[in-house]
Amino acid sequence: GQQLNQSPQSMFIQEGEDVSMNCTSSSIFNTWLWYKQDPGEGPVLLIALYKAGELTSNGRLTAQFGITRKDSFLNISASIPSDVGIYFCAGRNSGNTPLVFGKGTRLSVIA
Amino acid sequence: GAVVSQHPSWVICKSGTSVKIECRSLDFQATTMFWYRQFPKQSLMLMATSNEGSKATYEQGVEKDKFLINHASLTLSTLTVTSAHPEDSSFYICSARDPYRGRPLVGGYTFGSGTRLTVV
Numbered sequence: 001g002q003q004l005n006q007s008p009q010s011m012f013i014q015e016g017e018d019v020s021m022n023c024t025s026s027s028i029f030n031t032w033l034w035y036k037q038d039p040g041e042g043p044v045l046l047i048a049l050y051k052a053g054e055l056t057s058n059g060r061l062t063a064q065f066g067i068t069r070k071d072s073f074l075n076i077s078a079s080i081p082s083d084v085g086i087y088f089c090a091g092r093n094s095g096n097t098p099l100v101f102g103k104g105t106r107l108s109v110i111a
Numbered sequence: 112g113a114v115v116s117q118h119p120s121w122v123i124c125k126s127g128t129s130v131k132i133e134c135r136s137l138d139f140q141a142t143t144m145f146w147y148r149q150f151p152k153q154s155l156m157l158m159a160t161s162n163e164g165s166k167a168t169y170e171q172g173v174e175k176d177k178f179l180i181n182h183a184s185l186t187l188s189t190l191t192v193t194s195a196h197p198e199d200s201s202f203y204i205c206s207a208r209d210p211y212r213g214r215p216l217v218g219g220y221t222f223g224s225g226t227r228l229t230v231v
Binding site: 042 | 153
């Protein structure tokens, strides 16, 4: 099935550092979503973006919906140990269509 | 709000047996639910889309006779892995769409906590 290109695949950072990850697609999406998945759990929604150019924050997280509607990025500022996990981007078009997921970015934070 | 309960969280079964996984939307009605499969260190791969009261739509390569999906009510969808084999061992995750959450016409997608299936 269709998948988004998400990078980087993994990151090792020091506590307190900022993190940036992004997703690109060959096709347009109307909605971009960012999820975090902890081991053995389902994904949990972090941020939802609904309009091209939209910049949205949720605490230390900031995400943007690219102008072309083919990309999105997620920034995490001042990382902390509990930020460890896998971050997935997801795109959606309309109706009852399922989400299309990126391959994930595995984040490790070194205290 | 928007809680999706998935059970069991883990199950071990013998080859050849069947396993049923339940996905319930606790505080909303989900006309559409999605079933995903996730292998270690990989992304979620959509298996099927289930709409309440109708047959599920399976993704290419997913055997509908092996992965039976039933969405008999607005709050419950089940995935039954029939005649399970070790290669069916995986993490299965459901997602339910609440059309009244989030932005209009978009809705909210909430995931269950997943089921780890191990076939021995």
